Amino acid sequence: MEFENLTKEEMEHLQKIYDDTINFERKIGIIIPTIFAVIIMVGLIGNALVVIVAFGRQMRNSTNTLIIGLAISDLMFLLLCVPFTAIDYAVPTWIFPEWTCSMINFFQHTSAYCSVWTLTLMALDRYLAVVYPVESMTLRTPRNTVIALCIIYILIIASQIPVGRMHGIYVYDFILEKRSTCAILKIATAEATPAMARTYFMTFNVFGYVLPLGISVVLYGLMLRKLWDMPRPGNSQAGGGRHLANRDSGSSIRRRPEATAAKRKVNKYRISSFKSALQVTRLVLCVLITWALCWLPLNVCFFMSGLAYPEPLVISHGVIMVIVQIASQVLAYTNSCLNPILYALMSQSFREGFIRIMKMLINKLSRGKFCTNYRRTALRTELTHYNQTPSHPTNTIVQVSNGERSTLLKENTNSTATVQPLRTSIQAKKQKLYVQRNDFFSLFYNYLQIGRSKSTRSYNL
Template structure:
């Protein structure tokens, strides 16, 4: 899958000999994959295969489980506690839903694509998966843009924005973001697909396939190489698409976020007259949003850069570069499960709510509002409660 990754195994030639059990089909009598291609001297095939076959599924499995459980808890916590309803927390729910969809439609198919030498799910599902991966990735980052905009309004225009920062407006903004992303990502359905090649190997692979004809005599046929992958199709402009994806899903949103936070810092530098309680609440929420954005930027930067470089055919093949790409993939996907951990560390109310669910307290306890409402009513009215 080539939008959020270019299959590591596909960086080297991936070969699958035709070994179907039908008696009329030839069987391979010898197979030396190292003879199929000229490899970089620094490329250790055994090491890479061990990493791809063992390490990647383990890491992706852990990320998938943590992401599924953690983001589900976030949705349940906010939905089940009226005292936690705010514009910020509504956006946090949307971010958790986007991460959940990313975990469901990215992790299992990425792991499969890494481990298997072919794409087993067909052309239609290849297009759908690639499309959903782009949609969920963009939904996550542009939810962070909305969260930063919410913080900007709360800090720079605390009074005037109270009529704007409402639940209904938050839901409207979320719907607009999803509609725009779903529409603008349609080209991914067109340029992606299952791509395969069947070639004779007799020139570079001096080995024959052994079979019997109808008379029972043995015949030799040439070896076949079958390569299939879910990727950007050859007719498409891969560099243009990858650079556009990099700009639209990383550079532009993070630039907007940085601009909003610069404006906030300038406003705070000049000084804003607010109560100490309100200042503490806004500072706490703003810090949480800033940390979430920073973690996103760090997690996604390496793989975004690598994919752009690979699309320009400037990424060398070696054990080191392949392991770097694997590590970058793991780091990027870790972002889909790390946000609930950040909420638990940086928000007292989230931490209390997580404990209630994890330790299965009494029903009366579960329906109690979090924290003394006399202290949070004012924050909730301005959307600052977490």
């Protein structure tokens, strides 16, 4: 820029604007990268735990397969997009090679599209599970889910290759210095027509937010309507019982208890399946609502940028619009670390899996000290209970197999008892319970045989 024709007052005013901008950017360059570092740390740990837990043998189903796909999309976004964006906020120029600009924007758009369309597949999976629970069992398999994810991801990757090629390094003059950034060159230089710019911005709005979110809302609406109209499991039990009694009035009376017991088991299974389906549906719905709220401000900024083109929003609205754009971007990036927190709060299976993995990691890092302390605590609890029973005196010494003595009991050299390790005692108790259960079933079977031989009387419910 040429400043020879400017007066002294204009130069001082320009210098003041430059100093204020530099101070503002220094604060942003510290705050935003710090927030992004926390997002990366929490998101990487949480999504890695989600993938490990969901890969378990007991967790293999269509919904958890989609959760794995969503976690992988978030991991890709956290590893390939957020760090470069944090460095871009900290440094006023683009310090990476030019090809990284295209790569980062390609992965950023790809991961965003993959996340929202995975959520749409999760809504479709829940719709089939609730509305067509029996008919969709052969369709809702992990294999078919992986095929659907691969098809969606291939289409998204193919559609985002041109978007990545549109980006490049844009060099511009900023008051007293030259700067560079990664942007769409034709839009940054105002060479694109308004139709081209609005097509880019509003394509992301339509296919990255409005369309998948609208499909998910329609599916959940149909699902809620089905749940509202369908009878609750167990409410028709009395009517079913009367119908069963009328139908089986001429049959054997001894079949009625068996039929009633079978019907009760079926009703219990339906109730449990109904409750589990509602819990999973509630979890997926909360994940979708959280995503929609986090990405809404950024989509509004995209829409307004398309309407305001070729004039940037920063020039027309000033510092307030800069803060709004930064806050909307931070909120959208935060969504990548929120899903594991929702899984831990709302899903018992994921919560137990997280706790189990954390215990294993702590045990590895502590070289077995955590596990040893846990076993000693459990053993002391069992010894305390053993000491407080009336059949055992309080002055009994309890010795552990490694030679330690319990400090909770009083010492007496006259009476000493040896206690096996905790695992051995538990196995012995299970074996004793198994033997007692077999004896009980054999006695009960003999009792039934004696009752049938001595009496021919039938019992009615």
